[in-house]
Amino acid sequence: MxxxxxxxxxxxxxxxxxxxxPAFAHSRLVASDPADGAAVRAPLSAVALTFSDGVKQQFSTVVVTGPDGASYVDGAAHVADRTLTQPLRPLPNGAVRVAWRTVSADGHPIEGQFSFNVSGSAVTATSSAPAAVTTDPGAVxxxxxxxxxxxxxxxxxxxxxxxxxxxxxxxxxx
Incomplete structure (x- = not known):
């Protein structure tokens, strides 16, 4: 025995x-617009985060901080399908940091962050193509x-x- x-x-x-x-039960970030490390020349009116599965609107927050340390969010973030979108005020030139937190459809909290660089005056348009960014490092x-x-x-x-x-x-x- x-x-x-x-x-x-x-x-x-x-x-x-x-x-x-990787854990397949929880949503994970699969793309962002703009992408992590991107050089943005076109003005942005929002950042968009795309997840592998749905996320819950009521628990979603996105903080967009400019090079001056100020927040540039303009209203509440909203969820449509698998995409979490945060409207923005015009961004200044320099490094912009995006920190996000949400809850996947199965109730698992997920969070992450990424950054991009703005090198043009920002007024009102959206950026180009989404690209892959970091996934949830806390998933077991x-x-x-x-x-x-x-x-x-x-x-x-x-x-x-x-x-x-x-x-x-x-x-x-x-």
Whole structure:
């Protein structure tokens, strides 16, 4: 029985050390407009964040900070389909930081940030094409959760079997 327990624990350990796949249950940021690190010359009236799945309107916030440290949001962010859009006031030239937080359709909070550079006067237009940006670094890969559950079940099973053997051995001696 000990040999089986050791083999099962070794297999669980190997699964824990195996490369983890990304979590597919939660929404993740797949693109932004403008993209992370982009050089923006056209005026912007909004930033748009596109997610792999829907996000909840009521828990979504986007903060857009200009090079002067001031906020350039103009009203509330809104969600349409898988895209979270934040209207903007005209942006000054320089580095702009976008920090966002929302809740995926399954209730998991996600957040991130990116930046871009403005090098033209900003009035009212939208930028060009969306591009991939960072994904949610806080998401736990589903394989880690499954393997952890397996390890816990195996450890509990081994403890219960050991306890039963100890009790039955004590009864035989008595």
């Amino acid at each position: 000990r040999r089986i327990t050791r083999v099962l624990l070794a297999a669980a350990l190997l699964l824990l050390l195996a490369p983890a796949a 890969p589903w394989t880690v959760v499954v393997v952890a559950a397996i390890v816990i079940v195996l450890a509990l099973g081994a403890a219960i079997l050991g306890r039963r053997r100890h009790i039955s051995g004590a009864r035989r001696r008595a």
